[in-house]
Every structure is written in structure tokens, then in C-alpha cells.
Amino acid sequence: MGEDRGVTQKSKDFSKWYTDVILRCELADYGPVKGTMVIRPYGYAVWENIQKIADKMFKETGHVNAYFPMFIPESFMKKEAEHVEGFAPECAVVTHGGGKELEEPLYVRPTSETIIWAMYKKWIKSYRDLPILINQWANVVRWEMRTRLFLRTTEFLWQEGHTAHATYEEAEEEARRMIEIYRKLLEDYLAIPVIVGKKTEAEKFAGAVHTYTVEAMMGDRKALQAGTSHNLGQNFAKAFDVKFLNRENELEYVYATSWGVSTRLIGAVIMVHGDDKGLVLPPEVAPYQVVIVPIWKSEDEKIKINEYVRNISEKLNAAGIRFYYDDREQETPGWKFNEWEMRGVPLRLEIGPREVASNSVMFARRDVPGKETGSVENVVGLVKEKLTVIQQNLFKKALKFREENTYRVSSYDELNEAMERGGFAIGYWAGTLEDERKIQEETKATIRCIPFEQEGEGKCILTGKKTSTLVVFAKSY
RNA sequence: CGGGGCGUAGCGCAGCCAGGUUCAGCGCGCUUGGUUCGGGACCAAGAGGUCGCCGGUUCAAAUCCGGCCGCCCCGACCA
Known part of the structure; x- marks a missing residue:
């Protein structure tokens, strides 16, 4: 038994614990280029769940998805003064293409305001064209000095909403609506309590009139900005000369918002809920909400247990519960218990001869110690109930921690x-x-x-x- | 860019500070076979390394010296 089985103690070295969890749980790995990150399947599955939830909320509030190019002409970047000042130093710039030096360098988007507003100029003529409520799921690049897996990497995935409105009030309403959606995403799905508020002048986004934020407390009691929403006023419309004819037949600059959350949210989930054993995932975003570990000695038991689990699997499938039956024979049950706890699976079902004999199921929750049994007839009901309780408990624990600090x-x-x-x-x-x-x-x-x-x-x-x-x-x- | 640390088998490390038969080692993992299996199983046999790179010192370098490269952590910029 080596000592390198688990992860560094969270209390001993939070920073090391954090990277340990990510690497050991196979959420991500370092890319070959400094500051880059490979999001591995287990981590990407979390992101996909976040995307699904967020995307649904965006659609429900009238937004549509689109995709804009990654390359931005240098001249676009320079149009909005504050914006350039804020972003230029941390941009990657492409100077060559097709073996030749380009006439105009291309910036790899650090965010897409400029290219989107260049397009909006073509699309907006009258108040009848407004509002435009577009979101895009994309990667962006920012040449950060110091990087950290999920929290700050050179390239990261996010969604960026870019809306255009006919009035300031409407833009303001939109910016606030979206920060509220982020609050809901964080609190109801990631089980992360947040403080919703406005950024000060010093902290607001380059080029924004107001920046709204959701701030969360991590396990080391530091704050993390988990999502932002900006009322950009007419700044970008002026920079890109985007005017529309209002109802009074007067030309007016368009009002804008932009808002985003990124893969940083995964870092937040790790740092808010994780413990000494490793990752703890909220059921709403866990790739596997349930893992089933079989326990058998003889070939005969194995057959019976597989049959027993097949019945459970069908029910869980029908109920739309994400689960994994870990019937690998090369690992022992004890090893699997530890492994899946480290990987943060919210609920574990243990099925051995005892359960088969008594028509029961053994449950082990990730968020609390101990195990309990339940009847197999009601397995779906019990699983659902426990997942709900776990989700709520994670939020409560995080809130308590924040309040205590x-x-x-x-x-x-x-x-x-x-x-x-x-x-x-x-x-x-x-x-x-x-x-x-x-x-x-x-x-x-x-x-x-x-x-x-x-x-x-x-x-x-x-x-x-x-x-x-x-x-x-x-x-x- | 400043400070610290680290590059030795897939991973984690020891060996360097007193150079040479304890110098190519340990743990985990991996392969094969067998026994195991309700909280990280055991036995046996195996596979696996340009000791980060370049140069220097020396009879002799993983070990000493110089340079370079890379990565991680801590600070200044940022979602």
C-alpha cells in the first residue's frame, strides 16, 4: 500500500489539493503548451451538463445560439479605446497565414464584442430589428501570466451572450436578467451560494457601463467571480457605428449587453464542495449520479448479482438517472468504493449476496459518512430522493461555510x-x-x-x- | 517579470552536499498465472530507463562546474 493513493489533504495544502483532485480524478491534464489544458472526458461531461442547463435557461429567455469567427482583425480591436487597453496586452496575435505574412494581424478572440458588433452594424437598421439576443458557445484565448487548471488557462471554453437593444432600460433589464440566471445556475444546479451584485468602477469590465457579478466563496475562503453580465450602454455601438431608426424616426446608437460563464465553474465546483477524499459533485451536474458496485465471491453469485443489477439498471435508465455499473473484475469492491468517492460520485449502490437475498440495496452518500439500506422495489424513488437531499445538503454546507467566514x-x-x-x-x-x-x-x-x-x-x-x-x-x- | 521548488521506468520518488561494486534502485501501476473479493487483496514470474538538453572538469559523472530548455508553486495582470 503506497501513500500516493489519494489526494493531498485539503487543509494541508489547498493549492496542491486542488491540482491533485483534477489530475487524479481525470477531469483535466496539462496541455503541451504552457498554460493550456486538456479537458478529459470526465471533466468535459461536467461541462456538458452545465452547458445543457445554461443553454436551456438562455433559450427559455428568448436567446438563440450562433457562432462567430475566432479571428478578429487588429483594427476591430482598436476601435473601442477602453476595450483595447483592457485586452490588447493579453491577446495572441496571428501574423502569418498560408506561409505569408498577413497584411493585417489577426487577434485570436479574447472575447467577441468587437467582431459581433461589426456584424451587428450590418444587421441593425431599425428598432424593428431589435432586440438581438444571441449567445455563442466558444473558446477564447487570453495570454495570462499565471495560469491554473480551470480557473485561468490560456485557452478556455465559455458562452458569451451579446445582445442589442433599442433602449438603455431594456439593456439594463437584460443584464440583470442574465445575472439572475447565473445565480440560479450556480445555486440551484452547482449548489454554490453566491452574492449577486454590481462591480465597482475599479473592477468592472473594460468598456462596460455596469458590470454585474456572482461571487462565490471557495474552500480556502477566497472569492471567485463565477459569472458576469455587463450593461455596455452605447459604447460598442459608438465604436462600431451601429445606429438604428427609433419609433420617432431618429437615428440612435444601439444599447448592448454581454454576459458569460466559463469552464471556470468546474474549478468552483471542485473548490466549494471537495474534501480530503477528493471531488464531491452536485447530482445535477455529476457525469454519473450513481455508481453501482457489485460484490461477489463465486461465479454463481456473480450471475445472480448481474441479474439483480440488470433489473435496477433498467429502472434507473427509465427514470433518466445517470449511472455506471462498475462490474470490472480486476478491482476489488473496496478499491472501487475509494475510487468513486475520490471521483465525487454523489451516490453509491452496493449490491452483494446479502442484498440479493433480502431484496434490498445498500446506499452510501458521498456527502455524509455511513450507509443505509433500502428496498429494491422502491430503488428509483429512493435514489431520486437521496440525490435531491444531497444536492440540497451541498448547498447548505457551502452556505454555512460562507456565513461562518x-x-x-x-x-x-x-x-x-x-x-x-x-x-x-x-x-x-x-x-x-x-x-x-x-x-x-x-x-x-x-x-x-x-x-x-x-x-x-x-x-x-x-x-x-x-x-x-x-x-x-x-x-x- | 521577481522569489521558491523540481526534471532519474507510465506515475510518485530515493540516490547527488563526501564522483568509483548498495548505481541504475524503491513504491505504485502494467503483463502472465493462481488464490482472493462487504472499505484501496496476496503470491510467483516478467516487461519497462538517452538519469531534461548541450558543453566542461576527471582515469571515471545521475552525482562536481557552466549554459540552455521545460514544468509546478508563491507574488504583480485577469473570467
């Missing part, structure tokens, strides 16, 4: 203290952009957001000015 602060000293300890700090804020930078420098923490949920009035923790604005401070990824 969130502090109300009323002075700069208290903020410093809280940031030393780690976690979120909530306090009143009336500082300037410079004050914000100062805080970041001194505490290494940033204002994650101005939560939508506000209450009361108090004194700014830095300036002492009276304000009704509460903000969340935290160190972040």
Missing part, C-alpha cells in the same frame, strides 16, 4: 483583521477609485461587489463618510 467590519482595522483571517468582509463604503486601489495594495483584498441586497446606513470604513452602500471585500482568484 463572513464578517461585518466597521473600521479599516477590522477589515485588515478580517483579511488576515481570510473570508469575506462586509462593510460600508464611500471611498473613491484611489481609495479602492489603496485598500487592494495594503490588504491584498478587493471589493468583490456591491451586493444587490442592501440595508441600513453607516459610516464608510475608510473615510468615515455616511453612506448606505455596503460592499463585500475579499481576497480573490
Whole structure:
């Protein structure tokens, strides 16, 4: 028995634990080019589940999918000043094609605002053409200095919604609608509690009027921006000269939004729910919601158990439950228990001679210790019920953890203290952009957001000015 | 780009700091056969390595010296 079986203890070295989990569970592997990542089938299956859920919600709110090119002419990138400033340094640029130097370098999209708005210019003439509610599932490239599997890689997968509207109010409504969808995606499906709010001037997206965010607390008490939605106002329409004739027959610039979530969400799931044994997946996105491990000694038992499991499999299939029957003979049951626990499967069914004899099933939940038995007749009902409970319990545990590590602060000293300890700090804020930078420098923490949920009035923790604005401070990824 | 660490079998590592018959080793995994199987089974037999790359020192280099390359972790930029 070697010592390299499991993963590094989460409490011992969170960072190492995180990469261990990803590599050992075969979610992903390092690509040959620095900063790149191969998403392996088990990890990609999680992404596909996230995609399915998100895509359905987008469609339900009137959005349609499309695909825009990955190559963006350099001149497009330079049209929106703030945008260039924000992205140019981290772009990959193609200078050669077909063996010749290109006349105009092509940027590999770091995000698609520019190319999409160049197209919208062709498509939008009148208010009757609006709104345009397009989403795209794509890869983007950002030449990051420091990368980390799932959280920040040179190339990553995401969805980016790009909408065009006739009024500011409509764009604002859209931006808020989408951040609410992200909240739902995170909380109801990934079981990750989030704080929904607005980004400060210092933290907002390059080229946005407002940026909304969902912020989550990871297992090391750092914050992760899990999804963003921007009200871009008329900035991109102006940069790309996209005007429409409104009802009053006047030319007006179009209003825009953009919003996205990425494969970073998988990193969030790992860091929020994982434990010392490894990955813990919420049933809603787990590639396998259930794993069935058979236990047999004799050939005779094997035949009976296979038959018994076939019956269960058919029922689970019919109920649309994603499961895997691990009947490999080269591994022992004990080995499989550990393996699937490490891989985060929410629910395990153990079927041996005892279960067959008593028409029962042994259940082991990933989120709590211990096992319990249930009747095989009701196996689908029990599985469904347990998956629901697990899903809820993961959310509750994550919420409890966040609350235990969130502090109300009323002075700069208290903020410093809280940031030393780690976690979120909530306090009143009336500082300037410079004050914000100062805080970041001194505490290494940033204002994650101005939560939508506000209450009361108090004194700014830095300036002492009276304000009704509460903000969340935290160190972040 | 700064700081730290690491490149030796598929993976994890020991051996380098006192160069040479403990120098090509260990654990896991892999292959074959058998016994096992309700919490990471055991026995036996096997396969597997340009010691990251280039150069130098030396009778002799995984080991010492110089250069290069790559990766990971920690900081500054970011979803």
C-alpha cells in the first residue's frame, strides 16, 4: 500500500489539493503548451451538463445560439479605446497565414464584442430589428501570466451572450436578467451560494457601463467571480457605428449587453464542495449520479448479482438517472468504493449476496459518512430522493461555510483583521477609485461587489463618510 | 517579470552536499498465472530507463562546474 493513493489533504495544502483532485480524478491534464489544458472526458461531461442547463435557461429567455469567427482583425480591436487597453496586452496575435505574412494581424478572440458588433452594424437598421439576443458557445484565448487548471488557462471554453437593444432600460433589464440566471445556475444546479451584485468602477469590465457579478466563496475562503453580465450602454455601438431608426424616426446608437460563464465553474465546483477524499459533485451536474458496485465471491453469485443489477439498471435508465455499473473484475469492491468517492460520485449502490437475498440495496452518500439500506422495489424513488437531499445538503454546507467566514467590519482595522483571517468582509463604503486601489495594495483584498441586497446606513470604513452602500471585500482568484 | 521548488521506468520518488561494486534502485501501476473479493487483496514470474538538453572538469559523472530548455508553486495582470 503506497501513500500516493489519494489526494493531498485539503487543509494541508489547498493549492496542491486542488491540482491533485483534477489530475487524479481525470477531469483535466496539462496541455503541451504552457498554460493550456486538456479537458478529459470526465471533466468535459461536467461541462456538458452545465452547458445543457445554461443553454436551456438562455433559450427559455428568448436567446438563440450562433457562432462567430475566432479571428478578429487588429483594427476591430482598436476601435473601442477602453476595450483595447483592457485586452490588447493579453491577446495572441496571428501574423502569418498560408506561409505569408498577413497584411493585417489577426487577434485570436479574447472575447467577441468587437467582431459581433461589426456584424451587428450590418444587421441593425431599425428598432424593428431589435432586440438581438444571441449567445455563442466558444473558446477564447487570453495570454495570462499565471495560469491554473480551470480557473485561468490560456485557452478556455465559455458562452458569451451579446445582445442589442433599442433602449438603455431594456439593456439594463437584460443584464440583470442574465445575472439572475447565473445565480440560479450556480445555486440551484452547482449548489454554490453566491452574492449577486454590481462591480465597482475599479473592477468592472473594460468598456462596460455596469458590470454585474456572482461571487462565490471557495474552500480556502477566497472569492471567485463565477459569472458576469455587463450593461455596455452605447459604447460598442459608438465604436462600431451601429445606429438604428427609433419609433420617432431618429437615428440612435444601439444599447448592448454581454454576459458569460466559463469552464471556470468546474474549478468552483471542485473548490466549494471537495474534501480530503477528493471531488464531491452536485447530482445535477455529476457525469454519473450513481455508481453501482457489485460484490461477489463465486461465479454463481456473480450471475445472480448481474441479474439483480440488470433489473435496477433498467429502472434507473427509465427514470433518466445517470449511472455506471462498475462490474470490472480486476478491482476489488473496496478499491472501487475509494475510487468513486475520490471521483465525487454523489451516490453509491452496493449490491452483494446479502442484498440479493433480502431484496434490498445498500446506499452510501458521498456527502455524509455511513450507509443505509433500502428496498429494491422502491430503488428509483429512493435514489431520486437521496440525490435531491444531497444536492440540497451541498448547498447548505457551502452556505454555512460562507456565513461562518463572513464578517461585518466597521473600521479599516477590522477589515485588515478580517483579511488576515481570510473570508469575506462586509462593510460600508464611500471611498473613491484611489481609495479602492489603496485598500487592494495594503490588504491584498478587493471589493468583490456591491451586493444587490442592501440595508441600513453607516459610516464608510475608510473615510468615515455616511453612506448606505455596503460592499463585500475579499481576497480573490 | 521577481522569489521558491523540481526534471532519474507510465506515475510518485530515493540516490547527488563526501564522483568509483548498495548505481541504475524503491513504491505504485502494467503483463502472465493462481488464490482472493462487504472499505484501496496476496503470491510467483516478467516487461519497462538517452538519469531534461548541450558543453566542461576527471582515469571515471545521475552525482562536481557552466549554459540552455521545460514544468509546478508563491507574488504583480485577469473570467
